[in-house]
Amino acid sequence: MVPTELFASTVAVIEWFAVAVFAVTGALVASRKQMDIFGFVLLGTVTGIGGGTVRDVMLGTLPVFWVKDPAYLVVCSVVSAVVFFTAHIPQSRYRLVLWLDAVGLALVAVIGAERGLASGAGPLVAITMGVVTAVFGGIIRDILAAESPMILRREIYVTAAMAGAALFVGLASLGTPRAAALGAGFLVAFVIRALAITYEWSLPPYRARPGRSAEDISRSRSKGAE
Numbered sequence: 094m095v096p097t098e099l100f101a102s103t104v105a106v107i108e109w110f111a112v113a114v115f116a117v118t119g120a121l122v123a124s125r126k127q128m129d130i131f132g133f134v135l136l137g138t139v140t141g142i143g144g145g146t147v148r149d150v151m152l153g154t155l156p157v158f159w160v161k162d163p164a165y166l167v168v169c170s171v172v173s174a175v176v177f178f179t180a181h182i183p184q185s186r187y188r189l190v191l192w193l194d195a196v197g198l199a200l201v202a203v204i205g206a207e208r209g210l211a212s213g214a215g216p217l218v219a220i221t222m223g224v225v226t227a228v229f230g231g232i233i234r235d236i237l238a239a240e241s242p243m244i245l246r247r248e249i250y251v252t253a254a255m256a257g258a259a260l261f262v263g264l265a266s267l268g269t270p271r272a273a274a275l276g277a278g279f280l281v282a283f284v285i286r287a288l289a290i291t292y293e294w295s296l297p298p299y300r301a302r303p304g305r306s307a308e309d310i311s312r313s314r315s316k317g318a319e
Contacts (some may be wrong), residue, residue: 100272104207108145108158108277111200112165114193116141119234120173121190124180126238133309135174136234138166148205148222152212162244180243191290194231194243197222198254202227203275206258213276223258224251227282247298249289257282292304 097315119140123133142159149157159165183189207225209219228251235242243250261278265271288294 094314095236103272104204104275107200108204109165111197111204112141112145113168114197114200114228115144116169116172117176118190118194118197118231120257121180121183121186121193122238122240123173123233124176125186127192130177133173133177134170137176137209138236139237140234141165141169141172143233144201144205144226144228145230147229148208148226150208151225152222154208154212192287195253195263195283195286195290198227198250198286199257199279201230202254202257202282203261203278206261206273206278207275210262210265216266220255220258223261224254227251227254227258236299247295249285249294249296253282253286253289254298256285290318 105191107286116137120133120137123136124141126132128136142165147157149291161172180186201224204223206219206223208226209222214222232242257278257280259278260281261274264274264277269277
């Protein structure tokens, strides 16, 4: 069994890394929009802490994690400033955003679910907290950057976060060591998202169907009356 203190430290390290990764994606989006350094810091910070903020507010965990430890803001600001001076290096910033976002998505999906369980929430709520943590930072980032949020595109995105969070919660409920459950949940979420990016997978969209004409409605009523 992994000691409680070691597990808590591991979760904290993962959360720090996830916040930094999401901050990079926000700053890269700012580079694509040709913002100044303050725009980089703003977009990087809201992306890094956005999902966790919504999660903590919904769980009633106050003050939220970055108010309790403002060093998260420092990390987001520093990472965003570094990206400001290095964003020209990647050949495709959009592809880099997609892949880093996939890593961040998988990390915070399981961390959010773990925070939900730790707060005493039930399995369904914990899974929901995993999804909330994974997607809301990106939603805020894309809205501020005037882009279509990834969850509204025809891509497998929320599904990946949900699968990872659900696997973590399921394994933890069965008594699996939480460190192993975290690893499994992360792996599943990342693989699903990675395959969706590579092969452009998407879920079937809703297809509009022609409505019934007045004649059809009248005919149906006549049959019903008979």
